[in-house]
Amino acid sequence: MKTFTSRFLGNPRVYLGLIWLGSLLFVALTADFLAPVDPFAIVGRPMSNPSAAFPLGTDSLGRDVLAGLLHGTRATLLIAVLATLAAVAFGTFVGAVAGYYGRLIDDALMRFTEFFQTIPSFLFAIVLIAVLSPSAANVVIAIATVSWPPIARVVRGEVLTVKSREFVQAAVVAGQGDAAILLKQILPNTLSPLIVTGSLLVATAILVESALSFLGLGAPDVMSWGFMIGAGRSFMREAWWLVTVPGIAILLTVLAINMIGEGLNDALNPRLADL
């Protein structure tokens, strides 16, 4: 049997995705160094064409688009990853408790989850931002709030199947407590689908964040890709690069994350990949 690593890395699409994501991470960490200007600073004539001084031109206020793109990487990734982690943590908690205890607790938690699922998620996120006021932290909260229900569902389903396995009963018979059984026996065995769902959730989070910023509901003091598209959208005819460049960045990043997610799925479920 091939190992997980060789199956995962042997997939060319995973390779491409990792290369793109790796470069993004590098850019996010070194943005201050690569573009040592404040992305909000007015550095040139508004809407200059791409040139040697401004490789990607400037926007309607004369801000450097390249600097915005590089600094925006950090904000976009950070918000997406934090929102995903929060969603995964909360979703896992709800799903695990519901699946493990079953009966009334399960019913109550799942109806609660459905309540969130029935509200169109993007509209819900907009409402949340409108109520909470736009800021980076609130964007994270809004994205996490609308994206945890699928995680809870996945975890609940996995816990339900793992719970009935004999090694869990063996732990009960050994006298292990509920919390320990859940944490040490059950959850480690639900990781594979959780990792896959979680990785794909990062891509969704980037899209939601971009869409919120596009509507002007993102954090006003943080340069992100969605914010750049939102700011540049009225000038699409005069300065195509304002919208196109961050748009392509979002496209490639979401694509890369999806390819990695699919690769993870294939590598964690080798039988699916083989047949």
Place this chain on the structure above:
Amino acid sequence: MSEPAISIRDLQVALPAWSDRKLAVAGVSLDIAPGEILCIVGESGSGKSMMGKAILGLLPAPHVRAVGGQVHFEGRDLLTLSEDALRAVRGRRIAMIFQEPMTALNPLMPVGRQIEEVLEIHTDLAPAQRRARVLDLIRDVHLPDPERMIASYPHQLSGGQRQRIVIAMALALEPGLIIADEPTTALDVTTQAQILHLIKELQRAHGTAVLFITHDFGVVAEIADRVAVMRHGEVVEQGAAADVLGAPQADYTKALVAAVPGLKPRLREPADGTPPLLRVVDLEKTYRISSGLFGGAVREVKAAKKVSLELKRGSSLALVGESGSGKTTLARCIIGLESVESGLIELDGERISGRSRAELRPHRKNIQMVFQDPYASLNPRQRVGDIVALGPMLNGVGREEAIAQARELLRLVGLKPDAVERYPHEFSGGQRQRIGIARALAVKPKLIVADEPVSALDVSVQKQVLELLNDLRKSFGLSMLFITHDLRVAATVCEEIAIMQRGEIVERGATADIFAAPSHPYTRSLFDAVPGRAWISGLG
């Protein structure tokens, strides 16, 4: 000898590159005469199923495929046929009976329609003729009320009835060869006996050749004309059933035959008059299955009805019954995985029934369980050392010491002490069951409940595990409640037997007494159903 129905020459089936051996089937040559039943016996991994599938081109290509040899059937080599030509052979000339009748049937189609479909695809009979033929077939396999039967869905039938339907489907076109891959393994003993009888009867009536794949020598003794014993993809011995079973030549066959548990009852050790270790009085347990969204209609299943039993210190009691008899429910109640409805369970004079999970925790170390499925009962993400040491650590033993004890226990059950560092997937089924036993022993319990601990194991491994349990019982002075569906295993391990049927204990007593004179009709039918009974008794 007349022209064989099928003639397999030097068949080779390749396994994927990452497997532990290159060929699943390594040069097997077999002939089956018309009207003959050839049994292929072997343990798991012997390649016996792969061979059956190779004949019909059902191997999971491209990873597993036939790479050499010929399969001559009715003048053609099946291995060289195109997919279309092979499809005409399947069902029409060669039929297959699978192990699990539930998955072999389409759950969304009435069974009569499924049989008719076979006729529709392969023949040009008119609808009325087809229907008449379906009814005939249902009658042939002795199913009651054919008219009603053809309108039933698979889930409305019992396992035995489903397997009869599958057999009817296989016979629909009067094939020249039937391949039966462990067709009775998923069935209860009494049903198994009926199905074996049916296969034999129909095969005689139609003169069909049968390739019967099984792991059970009892079944072989019951049904085979000729036997081929397979190991590691090769046939180690073949010959007439009486010869192979009566006087095996190959060492491997001898070992397998010797591993078949005999029907020799174990004798009761003299009682010492101490109070019983485990006492169950009038235990009742009902499962309520509510159907519908708001729990409207409720179906009740009585899993245990006024069950009482006693287990003496240092002795072992076998709880024997077929699936659905409530034996596992009873075990789960005793072990505290299931709450009881009414009645009393006492261990060593202390009541353990009717307690909450928290109240039960201090009592857990007195009863431990050995589980049925060695693949599901060990957490795949934990090291074996942590699995075995869990119980002692929960009882306040330090980690270092618990791991040291685990090493010692693993050595006792016949594994290398360095197993503590490894993960469960690195072990075979029998080794995993040894780990499960070590885990149960780790907290020095007074009572071990073993739920079908050997039914998932090959017969030679089964023998080793039973011997291990026996040795440990002596050295630890253990008492054991042993749950099994197999009277042969019960006789080897336990000096007392309780027979369960539909939630009730119908007969209880010393193994020797029950074996000498079973009094309840159900017990007698269980004895009659033991496959290869005459042969096993002859083994001595």
